[in-house]
Amino acid sequence: MRHLWSDEGRLGDCFWLLDFLLLLAGLRSERNFKLSRQSRIRMFILCIFVFHVVVMVFHLTHSVINKRNDVFEIVIQATKVCGMGMSGIKVLILFFHKHPIWKLRMFIINHRINSGDTAYDEIEKEKFNRLARTMLLIFYGLILFDTVLMSIPNPAMEVVYGLPPQLSNFGGKYGSRMLCFFYVGLIPMIFFPGYFSNIACVGVLLIGMRAKFNILANRYRRMANQPFLDPEHIYDRLNQELRETFIQQQEYWEHLKILKMLVSRTFFLVHYFSIMSIGTVCYIFRDFGMNLITAFFVITIFVLLLEYYSWCNYVSSFQDVADSIGLLIFELCSKIPYDRRHHSKYSSLISTLMITWINTRHGVKMKCLGLCEISMTAFVSMINVSYSVLMFLIDVT
DSSP: OHHHHSTTSGGGOHHHHHHHHHHHTTOOOSSSSOHHHHHHHHHHHHHHHHHHHHHHHHHHHHHHHHOTTOHHHHHHHHHHHHHHHHHHHHHHHHHHTHHHHHHHHHHHHSOSSOOSOHHHHHHHHHHHHHHHHHHHHHHHHHHHHHHHHHHSOOHHHHHHHOOOTTTTTTTHHHHHHHHHHHHHHTHHHHHHHHHHHHHHHHHHHHHHHHHHHHHHHHHHHHHHHSOOOOHHHHHHHHHHHHHHHHHHHHHHHHHHHHHHHHHHHHHHHHHHHHHHHHHHHHHHHTTSOSSHHHHHHHHHHHHHHHHHHHHHHHHHHHHHHHHHHHHHHHHHHHHSOOOGGGHHHHHHHHHHHHHHHHHHHHHTOOBSTTSSBOSHHHHHHHHHHHHHHHHHHHHHO
16 A cells, blocks of 8 residues: 555556546546456446436426426526536547647656756656645545535435436336435536546646746756856857757747647636536525535535636746746846957847747736636636626526
């Protein structure tokens, strides 16, 4: 067990944990599991997912037809269908972008980006693996906790997640109970892996690319901390170091464009689903007493807020690294000695550094399909809009 949880063991590798979570979501992994076994698991998950979607659609149809005046019931069933649909859409996004994701993953694993300080690079790699592993273990913990919570029989749980009337008498009294237990108990195992697959996969890529960005920042830090005692040769040495840095930085920007594309498309879904779901779940939550279903609603709200906050926090951290590179470039510019005999070299070097700072500062910004910039300000704005949705639902009823 000690070896299993160590950095050399399977559970010590964030990518192994990610592969297993993606397998639970119905996506194929090409590295850690046998393809025949994966095919059986994916087919089982697909069948269970389709079964749950069909049951929820039946329940929504029944509510719309027979309970047209019961807005509360319709909101509950519509939220369930939208949640399962969002889980499936997130899995499909990862499926259709599997090649860019694999390219980014290989870029993070390789050592083409380095700062020249092997010890620092290894520390950044360990930080990345530890942070990504912690995030994935939190997701596994939430899945396990919700599975146990929803497996406990509870009348309120049957109100929200019970079988529709079309299936309430299926197989007699005991058959319907077994079907209801099977249906409700497997909802977290079907919904959460698919829902978390997106933030888990892109989140690991974001953390990994941020680690690579920190390594690039360390190259500028090492340049700024070197002695500037020989003006005669300092310009040629800095030009050579900057040329090597620009080659690595250019490769980094090419892969960052892929990451920004993934973040832009996936955050678009997260943004609008969070706005709708947080206000809706709060509306449903206020009509229930203190019971297990209340705890489930609290966890759901927490998960939605955590997901949105994580996206904004990860993206904002790139700007922090870019700002640190800007400070290092200004420090480097102030330390470069001026020599009248090499005025052109000095001017060219300073201009290159300033252009690099401007491109770095603006090159890391990420947007939600051009609608808004992803930042902590967007998180606060989302909470305000979710509150407006809650007030709208309260006024309607």
